[in-house]
Amino acid sequence: LAKTTQPISMDSYEGQEVNITCSHNNIATNDYITWYQQFPSQGPRFIIQGYKTKVTNEVASLFIPADRKSSTLSLPRVSLSDTAVYYCLVGRQDTGRRALTFGSGTRLQVQP
């Protein structure tokens, strides 16, 4: 499983766009990039997943450059309720018998 590196923490203000970058230099050809959000004392929640270029849903966008060695989760116009820990995961989608590893994540604090 490709190792990921994210900033430990980020601060923002309500209404701003937040971009969290994840580095995954050893990403394999068949690996996907997945982001989860976790609020205190709750289980992580799937946000978005992508393989290349750009993916957008109602919550966020995921930008993946051509070399796929990094990715950026973009949260438009954050609110206080976006304060959470965000995890970047890299791995294949298959039926393989492998563990799924969460890193330490990025703690996002949104201020009023």
Place this chain on the structure above:
Amino acid sequence: EAQVTQNPRYLITVTGKKLTVTCSQNMNHEYMSWYRQDPGLGLRQIYYSMNVEVTDKGDVPEGYKVSRKEKRNFPLILESPSPNQTSLYFCASSRGHGTEAFFGQGTRLTVV
């Protein structure tokens, strides 16, 4: 409603007293897993299962057992709990490895 249900939500027990935390999913998912979360250490996978009767160790399996006799259930068993197993535990399920995972509400376990 698609969900992963863990029970109990909170549990205080004494060292050495066997306990089981149940996990059930209603999405007919193949892949289920258990995580523990400790301050500063993020989410660490304990065990996972690709299908009925197929289980594998994750990153921190020592002191835990699991079973997968039915597709929907994946109980976590602590045969002889110790204080270092005091933690917040999450169960998760997904269609396969690397696909969108759904997490339970968490079980906060305290071993005294």
